[in-house]
Amino acid sequence: GAGVSQSPRYKVTKRGQDVALRCDPISGHVSLYWYRQALGQGPEFLTYFNYEAQQDKSGLPNDRFSAERPEGSISTLTIQRTEQRDSAMYRCASSSREYNEQFFGPGTRLTVL
């Protein structure tokens, strides 16, 4: 079946604007993860959902970042009042809980000018 999809693939925004990044996980996957990857670094955990419940948001850097998954499927990561330091690749992954293996989407490249 289809893999994890993310939209938009590229987002350029001006400092101070809000952005919403979307993730559509593999059908039937109950777990969904958001990561941020800066240039030259590995993915850094942001938050995790099990079904619609946000189980772990310890990686969100500050209160400008939030995420939701209201129906246990599609998830949205929102960054308010963007700053240049928010520029990065934002990756989403989903997993079938029992196997604990994560499948990644293509990512959204966010550039804040």
Added chain:
Amino acid sequence: AQSVSQHNHHVILSEAASLELGCNYSYGGTVNLFWYVQYPGQHLQLLLKYFSGDPLVKGIKGFEAEFIKSKFSFNLRKPSVQWSDTAEYFCAVTLSGGYQKVTFGTGTKLQVIP
């Protein structure tokens, strides 16, 4: 907090050379270990994984990795690399049992010269 170290940031090899990429993690509990690969212009995909059992695991495209618990290592190997193996490789670890967030290493860029 758990961490993952990848010692080689950039590796350049000629085709047919053997490859070994180092990965060490810092956690004393039971772990699950992964290697992910990102080919140019593509997204992260799983290369191989270790959950339990035989510490020598085989993945796609001729890659294998060996879990050495005493050394906290999970090195990736391939006997003979190809130009198409040019990619960035990430080692990752989670604690075993249900949900555990994944901690990634900083990645190793492999360039294979024809």
